[in-house]
Amino acid sequence: MSSHEAGSLHAQGRAPAWLEVPQDVNALLAAIWPAHAAKAADGVLQVGGLSVTDLAAQVGTPAYVIDEADFRARATAFAAAFGDAFAGLGGAHVHYAAKALITVGIARWLAEDGLAVDVCTGGELEIVTRGGIAPGRVTFHGSNKSDAELVAAMAAGVDLIVIDSLPEIDQLDRLAAAGGHQPQVMLRCSIGIEAHTHEFIATSHEDQKFGLSAADGSVREGVARVLARPRLRLRGLHTHIGSQIFDAQAFGHAIQRMAQLTAQVDREHGLRLTELGLGGGFGVAYTTGHDPLDPVDMAGRMAAHVEREFRAEGLTAPHVTVEPGRAIAGPAGVTLYTVGAVKSVSLGGGFDRLYVSVDGGMSDNIRTALYGADYSATLASRRSEAPPRLSRVVGKHCESGDIVVKDEYLPADVTAGDILAVPVTGAYCHSMSSNYNSVGRPPVVAVRDGLANVLVRRETVSDLLARDLYA
Numbered sequence: 312m313s314s315h316e317a318g319s320l321h322a323q324g325r326a327p328a329w330l331e332v333p334q335d336v337n338a339l340l341a342a343i344w345p346a347h348a349a350k351a352a353d354g355v356l357q358v359g360g361l362s363v364t365d366l367a368a369q370v371g372t373p374a375y376v377i378d379e380a381d382f383r384a385r386a387t388a389f390a391a392a393f394g395d396a397f398a399g400l401g402g403a404h405v406h407y408a409a410k411a412l413i414t415v416g417i418a419r420w421l422a423e424d425g426l427a428v429d430v431c432t433g434g435e436l437e438i439v440t441r442g443g444i445a446p447g448r449v450t451f452h453g454s455n456k457s458d459a460e461l462v463a464a465m466a467a468g469v470d471l472i473v474i475d476s477l478p479e480i481d482q483l484d485r486l487a488a489a490g491g492h493q494p495q496v497m498l499r500c501s502i503g504i505e506a507h508t509h510e511f512i513a514t515s516h517e518d519q520k521f522g523l524s525a526a527d528g529s530v531r532e533g534v535a536r537v538l539a540r541p542r543l544r545l546r547g548l549h550t551h552i553g554s555q556i557f558d559a560q561a562f563g564h565a566i567q568r569m570a571q572l573t574a575q576v577d578r579e580h581g582l583r584l585t586e587l588g589l590g591g592g593f594g595v596a597y598t599t600g601h602d603p604l605d606p607v608d609m610a611g612r613m614a615a616h617v618e619r620e621f622r623a624e625g626l627t628a629p630h631v632t633v634e635p636g637r638a639i640a641g642p643a644g645v646t647l648y649t650v651g652a653v654k655s656v657s658l659g660g661g662f663d664r665l666y667v668s669v670d671g672g673m674s675d676n677i678r679t680a681l682y683g684a685d686y687s688a689t690l691a692s693r694r695s696e697a698p699p700r701l702s703r704v705v706g707k708h709c710e711s712g713d714i715v716v717k718d719e720y721l722p723a724d725v726t727a728g729d730i731l732a733v734p735v736t737g738a739y740c741h742s743m744s745s746n747y748n749s750v751g752r753p754p755v756v757a758v759r760d761g762l763a764n765v766l767v768r769r770e771t772v773s774d775l776l777a778r779d780l781y782a
């Protein structure tokens with residue numbers, strides 16, 4: 312990924328090395344579209360049995376469209392894969408990471424399908440409980456929890472609170488005493504492994520805000536402090552090593568460190584911890600440049616690491632939780648946009664790039680601007696016989712970095728009024744959306760078996776003005 316052949320770079324007109332010129336610019340690449348997405352003979356994209364032109368007419372654009380059956384199938388596939396792979400060990404549970412995408416309607420799906428959920432704010436807790444998730448199936452995370460959030464979590468009766476810092480131990484103990492609670496806790500450990508995409512870095516220092524450092528003794532100190540406070544019941548240790556992880560080996564290194572820390576607690580306190588949190592971060596294919604493991608494969612490899620590393624420490628395997636967010640929500644979502652201004656810009660050397668402006672942008676998908684994320688797009692409202700042109704899909708906001716899709720081949724005749732669809736936008740798009748330039752945020756629409764179900768309506772200017780006390 313870091314190198315390219317100069318020849319192919321130039322032949323493709325300044326496209327990145329992974330981006331191939333499509334044989335058929337109308338075709339969908341199955342790996343990056345929801346399970347129930349296909350193009351009809353007239354080129355119109357169908358999702359969940361609905362044509363996107365009908366959907367756009369009904370709810371407008373931009374719109375987040377979620378393939379409900381695909382979302383739910385991914386969630387239950389994760390639960391089954393980890394349940395099966397760890398059945399001979401201490402068992403495993405899957406907690407959906409609500410921060411990726413959560414609405415009350417989605418919480419209902421998760422409740423119906425028996426998933427547990429992770430939240431990290433009082434707002435997320437309120438949404439999931441309104442959706443009918445039993446508090447006993449909720450874990451509360453967060454790197455800077457307020458008193459009000461911890462009180463709300465304990466009052467609701469959440470199953471577990473994941474403590475993120477040494478001061479939080481005293482904070483939680485004080486609040487537990489005041490409310491007469493005895494919360495079960497895990498300690499989030501920062502173990503010097505940072506995994507991202509195809510690489511992971513193992514270091515002895517942890518230069519980031521999350522968790523208690525294993526290297527500087529904070530984990531040891533945290534365990535001792537929790538055990539000295541009888542109201543707090545320590546169930547285990549937790550770590551979350553990153554996002555967009557494709558390599559089970561990164562989890563293998565994390566599991567080895569966590570087994571060592573668990574053994575240290577056993578040695579120093581004679582306490583057998585029964586729970587191990589391994590976080591989320593399972594990678595998804597945003598483009599053809601990514602090739603994730605399926606959950607069965609990932610779960611099997613992780614179970615093998617848990618078995619080996621805990622045996623090496625002379626411990627029985629603990630019960631494991633994993634917390635996928637992106638891998639469940641991401642691939643199930645598509646964003647629809649309407650094209651506005653289109654212009655061609657010369658890149659020199661006889662190459663040019665089509666700038667295709669859409670009616671949304673960094674307010675509904677910040678990931679491209681924030682992380683340099685790659686996406687793809689397709690012309691979704693008609694067939695085109697025009698040749699592919701290297702294009703950049705840009706938004707309507709007042710930033711030159713307001714890019715939705717950096718590089719994609721779109722038909723050369725893409726024009727105002729066309730609908731574009733961007734896949735793999737189910738995770739961290741709606742949940743990170745903003746009102747930049749005072750735009751209203753798009754609706755979240757679930758589609759299934761030819762029916763559309765608006766989970767969250769479009770935000771209006773009146774919604775924005777409702778908070779402005781001088782309006």
Ligand SMILES: *Cc1c(COP(=O)(O)O)cnc(C)c1O
Nearest residue numbers: 408551554591592634635636637
């Ligand atoms: C963000 C986060 C997750 C989910 O990460 P994904 O990349 O969406 O799978 C899980 N656990 C914790 C503690 C997190 O912070």
